[in-house]
Amino acid sequence: MKHADIKEQFREFIREKGLKNTVQREAILNEVLQTGGHFEIEDIVYQMRKKNIPVSRATIYRTLNLLKDMGLINEVIKIDNKTIYELALKHHHDHLICKSCKKIIEFTDEEIEKLQDKICKAHNFFPETHRLEIYGYCQECFQKRKKT
Amino acid sequence: MKHADIKEQFREFIREKGLKNTVQREAILNEVLQTGGHFEIEDIVYQMRKKNIPVSRATIYRTLNLLKDMGLINEVIKIDNKTIYELALKHHHDHLICKSCKKIIEFTDEEIEKLQDKICKAHNFFPETHRLEIYGYCQECFQKRKKT
């Protein structure tokens, strides 16, 4: 989906809920779209400070919660008590997380969905989503570790 | 493994590291063992208060970190910025998490391990562990939801 469409969708969401569109919200949405991938609050704060767009941290928090409600972003994981978000534009994928450099690599896999269904049926559970995180070392960090 | 063995293992770990065994640490380990499953810090605090075992929150935090280092407990997930731990006595398993009542159901599945290897090979990643969480609704909550 194109950024322009997403912005329209956001305005729509705002309208439906009887909320108001503001420059701050538009600006935050812009930044979020420009991350293109994973980000945390401070990334957004930093970018906006850098560009001299005045927005308070409180408003960023409030707006990210809005974007989460509307489904545009997801919480990926909390590392060190910090929330990491991601744009929810791509189809579902999971993550490989490097324990050394904290790099997050995305992947998709068909089989997981089937596996999920099988497991849930066996436990009378009604799945909506899943999250598979594989922890280990990326190639670079693995090689560095071998030397020590 | 029996609780007595685990306690011995803990004393061993303490000794190896040149640390000291204390009544507080033993008491906290006892509580952790008695949870039998998932717990968070406040559960331990509450149980110990109830039993009139005097320990400070700080010591519980410090001891849980010790237990984590020695591999007896794992962080499962952070919900509402609270850390949820689990005893690591059982062999590896994953979790079904009910979005409504927050119940955590455990399951094991062989195929996931194979899947993990396949995925990691494809991405030049060197896995150590994984975490698969399936979010949805348990049977009771699913039925309740249908009515609304």
Add this chain to the structure above:
DNA sequence: ATGGTTGCAAAATGTTTGCAATGGC
């Protein structure tokens, strides 16, 4: 004009830490 939004500072939450007193070894 009404009622949602902002920024600020304060509060709330979960967790860590500095330090003096205490207690294992």
Add this chain to the structure above:
DNA sequence: GCCATTGCAAACATTTTGCAACCAT
């Protein structure tokens, strides 16, 4: 006696919130 550990309070970090001024509709 040495040095780790404890408890306390203070410090920290992240996130939320109360409120007055503000602004979109």
